[in-house]
Amino acid sequence: MTAALEIAxxxxxxxxxxxxxxxxxxxxxxxxxxxxxxxxxxxxxxxxMAVGLLxxxxxxxRIFGADVWGDPxxxxxxxxxxxxxxxxxxxLTGREVLTYLGLLRGLDRGVVAERAEELLTVxxxxxxxxxxxxxxSTGMRKKIGLATALLHxxxxxxLDEPFEAVDPVSAATIKTILRxxxxxxxxxxxxxxxxxxxxxxxxxxxxxxxxxxxxAGPLVEVRGDATLEDRFVDLVGSASSGTKGLSWL
Amino acid sequence: MAVxxxxxxxxxxxxxxxxxxxxxSMAASAGSVGVLLSAGTIxxxxxxxxxxxxxxxxxxxxxxxxxxxxxxxxxxxxPEFFTLLGLPPHRLAAGLLVAAFVGVAPxxxxxxxxxxxxxxxxxxxxxxxxxVPAMVLQLAVFVLLSRVAVAVLGIxxxxxxxxxxxxxxxxxxxxxxxxGWVFAIALGQGDEIPAIVRYLPSGWGVLAVQGDxxxxxxxxxxxxxxxAAWAALLTRRAGAAQAPTRGRRPxxxxxARDAVLAKELRTWTRDLVRTHQLTFALAxxxxxxxxxxxxxxxxxxxxxxxxxxxxxxxMASNVYGTDGTALWLSVMTPGASDVRGRQLAxxxxxxxxxxxxxxxxxxxxxxxxxxxxxxTVALLGGGAGLVPLVSVYALVxxxxxxxxxxxxxxxxxxxxxxxxxxxxxxxxxAATGVPxxxxxxxxxxxGVAVGVLTGALCFWWFGALAERRLAAxxxxxxxxxxxxxxxxxxxxxxxGSAFKLPDMPRFQRAVxxxxxxxxxxxxxxxxxxxxxxxxxxxxxxxxxxxTHMQPGLRYPTAAAMIAxxxxxxxxxxxxxxxxxxxxxxx
Numbered sequence: 137m138t139a140a141l142e143i144a145x146x147x148x149x150x151x152x153x154x155x156x157x158x159x160x161x162x163x164x165x166x167x168x169x170x171x172x173x174x175x176x177x178x179x180x181x182x183x184x185m186a187v188g189l190l191x192x193x194x195x196x197x198r199i200f201g202a203d204v205w206g207d208p209x210x211x212x213x214x215x216x217x218x219x220x221x222x223x224x225x226x227x228l229t230g231r232e233v234l235t236y237l238g239l240l241r242g243l244d245r246g247v248v249a250e251r252a253e254e255l256l257t258v259x260x261x262x263x264x265x266x267x268x269x270x271x272x273s274t275g276m277r278k279k280i281g282l283a284t285a286l287l288h289x290x291x292x293x294x295l296d297e298p299f300e301a302v303d304p305v306s307a308a309t310i311k312t313i314l315r316x317x318x319x320x321x322x323x324x325x326x327x328x329x330x331x332x333x334x335x336x337x338x339x340x341x342x343x344x345x346x347x348x349x350x351x352a353g354p355l356v357e358v359r360g361d362a363t364l365e366d367r368f369v370d371l372v373g374s375a376s377s378g379t380k381g382l383s384w385l
Numbered sequence: 386m387a388v389x390x391x392x393x394x395x396x397x398x399x400x401x402x403x404x405x406x407x408x409x410s411m412a413a414s415a416g417s418v419g420v421l422l423s424a425g426t427i428x429x430x431x432x433x434x435x436x437x438x439x440x441x442x443x444x445x446x447x448x449x450x451x452x453x454x455x456x457x458x459x460x461x462x463x464p465e466f467f468t469l470l471g472l473p474p475h476r477l478a479a480g481l482l483v484a485a486f487v488g489v490a491p492x493x494x495x496x497x498x499x500x501x502x503x504x505x506x507x508x509x510x511x512x513x514x515x516x517v518p519a520m521v522l523q524l525a526v527f528v529l530l531s532r533v534a535v536a537v538l539g540i541x542x543x544x545x546x547x548x549x550x551x552x553x554x555x556x557x558x559x560x561x562x563x564x565g566w567v568f569a570i571a572l573g574q575g576d577e578i579p580a581i582v583r584y585l586p587s588g589w590g591v592l593a594v595q596g597d598x599x600x601x602x603x604x605x606x607x608x609x610x611x612x613a614a615w616a617a618l619l620t621r622r623a624g625a626a627q628a629p630t631r632g633r634r635p636x637x638x639x640x641a642r643d644a645v646l647a648k649e650l651r652t653w654t655r656d657l658v659r660t661h662q663l664t665f666a667l668a669x670x671x672x673x674x675x676x677x678x679x680x681x682x683x684x685x686x687x688x689x690x691x692x693x694x695x696x697x698x699x700m701a702s703n704v705y706g707t708d709g710t711a712l713w714l715s716v717m718t719p720g721a722s723d724v725r726g727r728q729l730a731x732x733x734x735x736x737x738x739x740x741x742x743x744x745x746x747x748x749x750x751x752x753x754x755x756x757x758x759x760x761t762v763a764l765l766g767g768g769a770g771l772v773p774l775v776s777v778y779a780l781v782x783x784x785x786x787x788x789x790x791x792x793x794x795x796x797x798x799x800x801x802x803x804x805x806x807x808x809x810x811x812x813x814x815a816a817t818g819v820p821x822x823x824x825x826x827x828x829x830x831x832g833v834a835v836g837v838l839t840g841a842l843c844f845w846w847f848g849a850l851a852e853r854r855l856a857a858x859x860x861x862x863x864x865x866x867x868x869x870x871x872x873x874x875x876x877x878x879x880x881g882s883a884f885k886l887p888d889m890p891r892f893q894r895a896v897x898x899x900x901x902x903x904x905x906x907x908x909x910x911x912x913x914x915x916x917x918x919x920x921x922x923x924x925x926x927x928x929x930x931x932t933h934m935q936p937g938l939r940y941p942t943a944a945a946m947i948a949x950x951x952x953x954x955x956x957x958x959x960x961x962x963x964x965x966x967x968x969x970x971x
Contacts, residue, residue, distance in 0.1 A: 189713055191860045209719045222867070223711040223785040225648050227655040232648070235636045237714065239644035240721040268655065270787050277787075284714075 138201045140165045140292045140323035145195035146185050155181045157347040158195065163292075163325055163340070165200075168318045170338035170355075171327040172364075174372060178347040179327040180220055180296055186325075187217050187294050199292055213241075216285030218278070220296035226270035230261045230280050233269060234287055241288040248287075255283040259309065274301035282310060286317075293317065295326040299333060311337065331365040345372040388476055389483035392462060396484045399461050414898065419493035430500035431507075434595055437500050438588035441523070444497060445587035448531040450558060461488070464619050478616035485528050495524055498590070505594045512594045515601070522604040523590035529611035530586070536618035548657040549664045556668025564676035641718075645726020646733070653734045656786075658707075658796065666696035667738060674746070683750045684923075687757040690743030691764050695814045697735045698768035702810035703803060704731075705776040707796045709785035710866045716859040724777075724852040728769045728844060736765050753921070759825040759832035760818050766840020767817025770847030775810055777854045780862055782869045812905050817843050819913055826920035889964040900957035908950025916943035 141163040148156045156178045163169045173179050184190035186197045188204040188211065197204040202211040225233055231252050238248030256262040259279045264272070269280060278298060285293055293314070299307050314337065318324055328334050334341060335355065341364065342352035350371040351358050359367045426444070429436040462484050467477055485491065498520040505516035541547030582588060586607060592600035638644040653659050670693030674685045704727060705712060715723045743761045747754055781802045789796070797803050820839050825832025855862070889897070915931035919939045923932065931942040 187717070189716055189860055190864055212717055212719060217713075217717060219713055221710075222713045223709040223787065225652070225708075225711055225714070226786040227652045228648060232636050232651065235638070236644045236648045237718075239638055240641050240714070240718040240723075242641060242721075245639045 142198045146192050147194040167340045168338045169325045169340040170334035173344035177344045215292045216290035218281045218285045218295040224269045237284050293324045335364045388480035392480045392484040396487050416489050423497040426497040427500045430503035434591045438583050438591045441587040448527040449534045452535045474616040474620045516594045519590040519593045542657050548661040552661040552664025553668045556665045557672045560669045560672035641721040642726045646729045649730030662700035686750045687747040690739045691760040694739050694764040698814040699807040699810040701772045702806045703781050706781045706783035709783045712863045724773045732769050755829045756825040759821040759836035763821035763836035763840045764818045767843045768814050770843035773851040774847040777851045782866045897957040900953040904950045904953035907946040912947035
């Protein structure tokens with residue numbers, strides 16, 4: 137079966153610094169894939185290249201077999217993306233953002249209206265009907281971003297730090313939506329540095345360290361007998377880190 | 386004083402990091418222009434006090450108005466950086482004021498202020514000694530006026546009324562500055578400086594040197610007042626959000642292009658910075674064209690529409706940059722006609738007002754109908770084509786709207802590039818009106834057909850070029866927005882501004898810069914405008930050379946000027962192209 141997302145040899149250097157160094161990943165269809173790594177390990181750069189937001193120096197990415205750089209229209213139709221910290225059309229309301237994007241994606245006007253209504257209700261954004269996105273809180277921005285990623289019924293979701301700054305109640309809602317998406321046959325790749333979250337949600341995991349894949353595969357195989365957090369610290373850091381205190385406190 | 390010293394050191398450190406590479410060389414060239422202007426000012430000091438007062442009045446206006454067009458002025462140290470420190474506002478303001486003296490612009494202004502010393506030395510030892518404190522106080526007045534103006538504008542831009550009002554005032558001031566000669570003649574003293582210039586705050590330094598020591602005290606008082614005002618404004622600035630703009634109508638678009646159109650139109654009406662820009666363009670066009678009414682001459686009135694169009698295009702020259710990283714949505718939806726939607730939105734925002742102005746004011750003046758209609762149509766098409774084209778080819782990375790600080794004018798960190806882009810846009814859009822203008826001047830109504838043709842061509846072809854660039858280089862442009870920096874070297878270098886000069890020897894670079902910056906003078910005023918005046922039978926017109934020539938030489942002179950202008954642009958483009966190719970090969 138074709139992989140939902142297949143990354144082969146992706147490489148990116150910014151000046152002298154190699155941010156991503158020949159990363160290979162295969163995300164099977166129907167899997168919930170977690171990408172973990174320290175800040176600056178290359179998670180965002182990898183995901184940006186995988187969905188066509190950043191041109192790699194080398195390597196390729198395929199979404200259900202469609203080459204992201206060779207057949208961008210075909211590949212991008214199948215994927216919903218939640219990037220971390222990028223702007224939206226800031227002076228639209230949530231509903232207007234969804235309408236605008238749905239039409240950009242070529243959806244029918246009626247379909248867009250129905251889905252927007254449902255997304256706003258489920259994500260509890262319908263109370264902010266008159267608020268422009270620029271006035272949204274960080275958590276609300278994540279939610280409207282997730283709504284735009286889901287709008288065109290993609291088969292693969294690529295989510296960069298979807299739970300950052302989201303309150304626990306909203307996080308529970310989002311988890312339910314994502315689990316439902318996978319249960320319905322969809323595939324998800326999400327990045328996070330919260331190990332407990334990845335352990336709770338994902339069935340596959342890849343550990344990225346300094347631009348390289350340190351370990352990848354089904355969650356149970358990667359973590360072995362330990363917890364994911366212990367395994368992660370084993371893979372990427374020395375055990376002594378985190379024990380240094382501050383001298384003046 | 387400790388606060389001030391720390392702030393100065395902080396600013397020096399930031400400037401040292403940021404004034405490198407391309408921005409450094411840009412600051413250097415801006416600096417050399419400033420030094421030339423200072424030298425001119427000092428020269429005026431040898432002519433007499435009134436001339437110097439007049440020059441300083443221009444410097445003062447530059448300090449006040451400049452930041453409005455260069456993205457909010459010097460914001461190396463933002464007041465927001467210090468909100469958590471709990472400093473009393475007056476100490477913070479005093480510290481920021483001291484730090485504000487560090488930089489290229491204050492250094493150059495201080496150089497211009499040495500004109501006061503020259504003036505003093507000519508009068509004697511006492512006046513020369515007075516000139517030194519006068520210099521410093523005068524500069525402090527300028528810097529503070531600039532800061533207060535920016536702060537007031539920042540607060541004005543929180544409400545729609547304020548945004549419109551500020552746009553109106555700025556447009557009027559700038560238009561009247563551009564038409565200064567009208568008022569000079571109207572006051573009946575074409576070759577004499579009005580006495581009022583002497584008593585403006587910009588003239589107080591000169592007054593002090595000339596023996597009116599009260600002027601020194603007046604400057605000190607003014608500085609204290611401005612500082613207090615600025616401190617008060619700083620406390621209001623922190624944590625300021627954009628005014629929410631109410632009035633929602635449901636989006637009725639049914640296609641991707643209409644969705645972009647709807648999104649853009651909402652942004653035009655809801656973003657108060659854009660409201661301010663459009664009002665400014667409108668006020669500038671109307672008052673620039675109406676100024677000669679003071680002399681009882683209505684001939685320029687019909688040009689209000691075309692001038693408004695050119696200004697409105699210049700204001701929208703970074704339309705992609707101001708949206709920041711929202712570009713990712715266009716990258717993720719290939720083929721969704723983003724460019725066409727934006728073109729239509731610009732037309733919907735600008736065209737109705739422009740047409741109304743052109744028709745209404747031509748009716749008042751009784752023509753010249755073919756010329757005005759031809760120019761309006763050609764410029765509308767040209768603007769709608771060039772706005773997306775320039776903004777994708779010379780993208781200046783903007784600050785994401787939600788991350789802008791308390792200064793709403795600050796849409797980008799690269800304010801020098803923004804100003805340059807606006808000027809470039811003015812020249813380019815004006816150039817798209819040339820064929821129609823010339824045709825209308827020569828043959829009348831057929832000029833309108835030419836305007837329709839070039840307008841449609843510009844709209845369609847420039848739009849297509851922009852669309853192609855966006856599709857091919859979207860990820861690179863997005864990366865540039867994300868990092869706020871132009872990529873340097875490597876594969877990403879290709880996405881850098883298409884207008885960035887390649888490396889070339891100093892002489893060639895000088896030729897390119899001179900040709901680019903001065904080419905517009907023979908091409909537009911001395912060439913095209915002069916031809917229009919000749920065609921209109923208006924001869925002996927101030928400094929338009931062709932209107933002073935013998936009958937047989939008028940059109941040839943204008944044509945030669947146009948050719949010279951085009952040759953200058955051609956030369957600079959050819960040299961740039963040659964070195965670009967060489968750089969690409971190596």
